[in-house]
Amino acid sequence: MMHNLCLLSDSEKNRVELDKQAAYAVWQxxxxxxxxxxxxxxxxxxxxxxxxxxxxxxxxxxKSLMGVA
Incomplete structure (x- = not known):
């Protein structure tokens, strides 16, 4: 399924960004x-x-998905 992120509200776009930042922080x-x-x-x-x-x-x-304590 494809989603056009440009069609999201500003609030939803911000949540996508926060989620990416969280994933990157755990990866780090x-x-x-x-x-x-x-x-x-x-x-x-x-x-x-x-x-x-x-x-x-x-x-x-x-953290749970990546097995980080």
Missing amino acids: LKNGKAGPEVFLNQAEKIADDDERAFFEQSVETY
């Missing part, structure tokens, strides 16, 4: 490119509480 940790502080540093940059919670949930999901 798993591959020794960054320490656990990478999550805190990213989360501190997110002003909106709902977006921060979404990012943190995405981090937990990717």
Whole structure:
């Protein structure tokens, strides 16, 4: 199934970006490119509480998927 991301609302586009950032942060940790502080540093940059919670949930999901403790 193909989706045109340009048709998403700004809020949905932002969630896609937050999800990508979460996946990359977990990948960095798993591959020794960054320490656990990478999550805190990213989360501190997110002003909106709902977006921060979404990012943190995405981090937990990717940690589980990638086998990171």
